[in-house]
Amino acid sequence: MNALALKKGSSRKSAYDLKNPQGDHQETHTITVLVDNEAGVLARVIGLFSGRGYNIDSLTVAEVDHAGHRSRITVVTTGTPAVIEQIKAQLERMVPVYAVHDLTVEGPSVERELALVKVAGTGEHRVEALRLADVFRANVVDTTLESFVFEITGAPEKIDTFIELMRPLGLVEAGRTGIAALSRGAHI
Amino acid sequence: MxxxxxxxxxxxxxxxxxxxxxxxxxxxxxxxxxxxxxxxxxxxxxxxxxxxxxxxxxxxxxxxxxxxxxxxxxxxxxxxxxxxxxxxxxxxxxxxxxxxxxxxxxxxxxxxxxxxxxxxxxxxxxxxxxxxxxxxxxxxxxxxxxxxxxxxxxxxxxxxxxxxxxxxxxxxxxxxxxSQTGHYNPQVKGDIDLITLAVEGLEKAERPILYTGGGVVNSGPGASQLLRELVAETNFPITSTLMGLGCYPASGDNWLGMLGMHGTYEANWSMHDCDYMLCIGARFDDRITGRVDAFSPNSFKVHIDIDPSSINKNIRVDVPIIGDIGHVLEDMLKVWKARGRKTNSEAVAKWWEQIEKWREVKSLNYRNSEKTIKPQYALQRLEALTKNHDRYITTEVGQHQMWAAQFLGFEDPHRWMTSGGLGTMGYGLPASLGVQIAHPEALVINVAGEASWMMNMQEMSTAVQFKAPIKQFILNNERLGMVRQWQELLHGERYSSSWSEALPDFVKLAEAFGCKGILCKDPADLDDAIQEMLDYDGPVIFDCLVEKHENCFPMIPSGKAHNEMLLGDASTKDAIDSGGAVMV
The missing domain is CATH 3.40.50.970 (Thiamin diphosphate (ThDP)-binding fold, Pyr/PP domains)
Structure with a gap:
């Protein structure tokens, strides 16, 4: 019976959206973890993932409350529904952890990632890169006569698409932050 | 200040x-x-x-x-x-x-x-x-x-x-x-709606079983008392993991013995055939479940645990209750009493008839010998001669540990200290030292195998220095018994590195440490030798030479279900298939 329980605030209101909790299909979830920003806390969380064989697709961490020394870790992970449930339970019982939220099931959320993308080229390629950057609302943060560094923010898929488009136009390298995510609306 | x-x-x-x-x-x-x-x-x-x-x-x-x-x-x-x-x-x-x-x-x-x-x-x-x-x-x-x-x-x-x-x-x-203890304050009270659901299941249960574990010990003496009350009031059968022995007395009428890989026939069959399972402070470890997809297929499962990550980790349960065992059992009994103390006693009586049939199999039976000391016999004699003492038992890890769990009876929690989860050879001797330091007047016995014991035998020196009169009861088969047993069952009887050569003379070793050594190899001398150990006021190393090729039964082979147990005299040939062989 608990298998059918939906968390409060879930956007999935229909029983048709329920998935078999014992299913072996893979799901991707965005989980945020609020922790004490003490020495080694990131290693502790990462060690949990590696030690128990969980996946990390993306990981972002920074102190979000300087006075309270609290950091927010945003981790995107993939696993079966049972594994996702275990990951949350394992995170929740860690001593420096205040709260764990699974944004994927707890309701609508926004996810953003920032990337810096270096593209080198001249002539047509250079013009086309700049035009596409404009389409994607990327900013130019550095330029030479034969290169640009673009700054682009958006959902991870948008950044993937932008980087793919830059590849034939002279992509040199890209740096990505990993995603930061928050639930929509007034509540946590 | x-x-x-x-x-x-x-x-x-x-x-x-x-x-x-x-x-x-x-x-x-x-x-x-x-x-x-x-x-x-x-x-x-x-x-x-x-x-x-x-x-x-x-x-x-x-x-x-x-x-x-x-x-x-x-x-x-x-x-x-x-x-x-x-x-x-x-x-x-x-x-x-x-x-x-x-x-x-x-x-x-x-x-x-x-x-x-x-x-x-x-x-x-x-x-x-x-x-x-x-x-x-x-x-x-x-x-x-x-x-x-x-x-x-x-x-x-x-x-x-x-x-x-x-x-x-x-x-x-x-x-x-x-001092600030931080925000770490785990929940101890269980959700009352879930507790009520668990009680509803309990009232209707036709074939119930209580499956208890180390969480009951950790919750404190109150939890053990509440557990006993629950069993006495409901007349439900009760089994326990290795870690929970003593929470319900082994002499109790409803006791089925330990469950799991080397648990009793009646405990494992009851787990398999039950329709209502109340798991109290245990964690569905692989030693308990056997093959997970065949684990207790038709039961309504309630799991009480203080650690949310233990819930649904290996086995999905119907009612998860997160909280301290003592608090949850107290609330459960309150709810059950308030609802009129109902059980399906007729069906439970029938269930007991079935359990009695399983009990009659007498799965712990073994063939005794007059020539050599069987390890099971040694433990039965140890049990008989120490039962009335203020007794604490530790063990090392291996066959002797399982036999000790099977053949020694525990009436109270905190009397049985064994390495369950990690299975650490070398644990028992220093653990017995720690127990003796905490209980200077008590009888503290470490049931050991000679191989495990030698892993931390240097601590005998500590025992002598601090006058801790620990008794080291070594069942010496000159083998790594459990390894040997698995090699017999799984690896074509190729006994790769599983025998002990050049073992020390344990009596001389005892003398060298400045304590007492006793050697016993004849079943006829066993009682006197054990009595000599008990009478000696100081640490003792008891070298009990036992049958070298005894296997520990009953046994659920890895990768098998509870109803596929091997009994001692059953054919063990091809008992484990290639799927089970990769498991530990």
């Missing part, structure tokens, strides 16, 4: 304020200031072990037999790394333990200094939590918080790493009531 003192003084003061009377440890360069403070006081007793692993297991024995946290003090580098096994053992079995390690001074950390190791890094996965203290003002508060974390929620080992300059520096001492 805060005041200035050195870090080393703070450590001793904090331990005293936490009610610590005993510390197991080993000195070294990075903890000398703390040892200097210990030297200048009489409230805390220091037990000098012979190896840091011994200190951790002794602390476990102390903790498992008292319910209080065990305290360990070791030096940096090798002192800390040697303590890793004991901490992992305590983590797996949820034993409260506080380990204090010395560290090189803060300004040398990271420089590969002499006896430097990244102790908090190494022990992060084998502690519940750990801390490196770089500021003397924070030392006392951190130690108090360490005790809080070790003993609340699901208990476990914690470690505080203290650099030597922090021990020398002066700072402000904080008493326990001034």
């Amino acid at each position: 805060s005041r200035q003192m050195t870090g080393a003084q703070m450590v001793v003061r904090a331990l005293r304020d936490q009610g610590v009377d005993t510390v197991f440890g080993y000195p070294g360069g990075a903890v000398l200031p703390i040892y200097d403070e210990l030297f200048q006081q009489n409230k805390i007793r220091h037990i000098l072990v012979r190896h840091e692993q011994g200190a951790t297991h002794a602390a476990e024995g102390y903790a498992r037999s008292t319910g209080k946290p065990g305290v360990v003090l070791v030096t940096s580098g090798p002192g800390a790394t040697n303590a890793v096994t004991g901490m992992t053992d305590a983590l797996m079995d949820s034993i409260p333990m506080v380990v204090l390690t010395g560290q090189v001074p803060t300004f040398m950390i990271g420089n590969d200094a002499f006896q430097e190791a990244d102790t908090v890094g190494i022990t992060r996965p084998c502690t519940k939590h750990n801390w490196l203290v770089k500021d003397t003002d924070k030392l006392a508060g951190t130690i108090h918080q360490a005790f809080h974390v070790a003993t609340t929620g699901r208990p476990g080992p914690v470690l505080v790493d203290i650099p030597k300059d922090v021990q020398f520096a002066t700072g402000q001492y904080q008493a326990p009531n001034q």
